[in-house]
Amino acid sequence: MSDIDDITDPLALENQVCFALAVASRSVIALYRPVLEPMGLTHPQYLVMLALWERAPLSIKELSRLLQLEPATLSPLLKRLEAAGLLERRRASDDERSLAVVLTDRGRELRRQAEKVPATIVERLGMDLEELRSLHQALTRVISAANGAHLAPR
Numbered sequence: 001m002s003d004i005d006d007i008t009d010p011l012a013l014e015n016q017v018c019f020a021l022a023v024a025s026r027s028v029i030a031l032y033r034p035v036l037e038p039m040g041l042t043h044p045q046y047l048v049m050l051a052l053w054e055r056a057p058l059s060i061k062e063l064s065r066l067l068q069l070e071p072a073t074l075s076p077l078l079k080r081l082e083a084a085g086l087l088e089r090r091r092a093s094d095d096e097r098s099l100a101v102v103l104t105d106r107g108r109e110l111r112r113q114a115e116k117v118p119a120t121i122v123e124r125l126g127m128d129l130e131e132l133r134s135l136h137q138a139l140t141r142v143i144s145a146a147n148g149a150h151l152a153p154r
Helices: 019-038 043-057 061-068 070-083 103-112 118-126 131-152
Strands: 085-092 099-103
Touching: 019 043, 019 103, 019 118, 043 061, 043 070, 043 099, 043 103, 061 070, 061 099, 070 085, 099 103, 118 131
Parallel strands: none
Antiparallel strands: 085 099
16 A cells, blocks of 8 residues: 555645645745845845855856746846845856856845854744755755656656
């Protein structure tokens, strides 16, 4: 007897992985809101800044790939961050067709304030760090499996 056979109703909401992931995502992102607000960032903007603090300068194509966002979704985020004085979009010196995203001094300085965010979120979650690391590994496997499923023949 498989685990699936144990489920009395395969369409029960509480049995859906997609539901658990969606609620977990909304709930965790809601914890970030009051932490990021004083920094002037939304959660999607914070993710952009994390990528840039780690690897700037980046082309929009590289940033899009890293964040797994379409360029059309990324562009408004970049515009708002640029308007806030945290980054600049410049023509790449080696390819005039490509835009490079670089941090401003203000964007680099914001990193010091952001260094407190992960510990604050862990504290607010009230979960063991090892449990969160394990969850991260499991979610990374889910993402990989879901991305691979898109490539599988139908």
